[in-house]
Amino acid sequence: MSISLSDLLKESTAAAHEQSESSPFVGELLDGKLDAEAVGALTAQLYVVYWNMESTAQAHYSQNPLLGGFLDPALERTGALESDMAYHHGEDWQGKLDDGVIPIVPATRTYSDAITNGHSAEFLLANHYVRLLGDLSGGQIIHRMVQRQYGIPDAGLNFYLFPAIGKIKPYKDAYRQRLDKLDLDEAGRKAVIGHAQRIFGYNGAIFTDLYATFGDKQRGVA
Numbered sequence: 001m002s003i004s005l006s007d008l009l010k011e012s013t014a015a016a017h018e019q020s021e022s023s024p025f026v027g028e029l030l031d032g033k034l035d036a037e038a039v040g041a042l043t044a045q046l047y048v049v050y051w052n053m054e055s056t057a058q059a060h061y062s063q064n065p066l067l068g069g070f071l072d073p074a075l076e077r078t079g080a081l082e083s084d085m086a087y088h089h090g091e092d093w094q095g096k097l098d099d100g101v102i103p104i105v106p107a108t109r110t111y112s113d114a115i116t117n118g119h120s121a122e123f124l125l126a127n128h129y130v131r132l133l134g135d136l137s138g139g140q141i142i143h144r145m146v147q148r149q150y151g152i153p154d155a156g157l158n159f160y161l162f163p164a165i166g167k168i169k170p171y172k173d174a175y176r177q178r179l180d181k182l183d184l185d186e187a188g189r190k191a192v193i194g195h196a197q198r199i200f201g202y203n204g205a206i207f208t209d210l211y212a213t214f215g216d217k218q219r220g221v222a
Contacts, residue, residue: 004176004180005179005180005182005184005189005192006176006180006181007180008180008189008193009129009193009196010165011164011191012196012197013130013193013196015096015193016200016201016204017200018209019200019201020200020204021138021173023207023208024207024211024213024215025038025202025207025208025210025211025214026142026207028144028211028214028215029042029146029149029214030141030142030145030146030149031141032148032149032150033150034215035098035150036088036150036151036215037150037214038210038214039088039146039152039156040088040089040149040179041090041102041103041210041213042210042213043084043085043156043159043177043208044085044089044097044102044103044104044210045082045104045108046077046081046105047078047081047082047084047085047097047104048097048108048109048112049108049111049115049131049206050077050078050079050081050121050131051078052112052115052116052216053124053127053131054076054077054078055078056115056116056119057124058117058130059111061121061124063163064121065183066121066122066125066182066184066188067100067121067125067128069122069211070125070128070175071128071180072165073164074081074162074164075123075132075162075165075167075193076134077159079159080159080161081158081159081209083155083158084156084158084159086158087155087156088156089102103208103213105209106207106209107202107205107206107208107209108209110202111199111202111203111206112207114198114202118192121162122188122191122192122195123191125192125195126192126193126195126199127195129179129192129196130164130196130199130200130203131199131203133172135139135159135160135162135177136165136168136171136172138159138160138174139159139160139167140160140161141185143157143160143161147194148209152168175191
């Protein structure tokens, strides 16, 4: 019996997943060694990535047989991130973002360019898997720890809240079952897996860029 796509994705990205989780930025953020400004900066990067991912998916793949079944409105994060941006950066956050007052790190721009210029159904499916299942898993830990360490209320952490999906574990299980029922040939499976590995790299690079700023602040480097 061939191994399922969900198991292949989990196994093939395990090392990249561990590397991302052990990044200095994430470690120091969760240990309370940074500050609320770092949370706001991370929120800005997430907004740019999710706006590009969700708008591209809706514009090109809402009826796609490979991706369409995964575009559940209950999972969409752009609206939640808009609320979080207003909390962290003020009601005029969009203008600040457009004017460069809110910094977007190079790795975020690289990732976003890959989404908008190199997209395919397989690429966006891999994005959906890496980002959304991560938000439903490790994202819940980040929510609890950030709230504990920096006193940020849910009004600034909407991104990590999924009120419309019910219990998280059954939803994740059903998501993986949908993955395993996809009609993908071997080349398609390999494409999704390869994209997922790249996407972990993009996300890790964002943490590296953020740490270059906020890690230096924590160490008192100008």
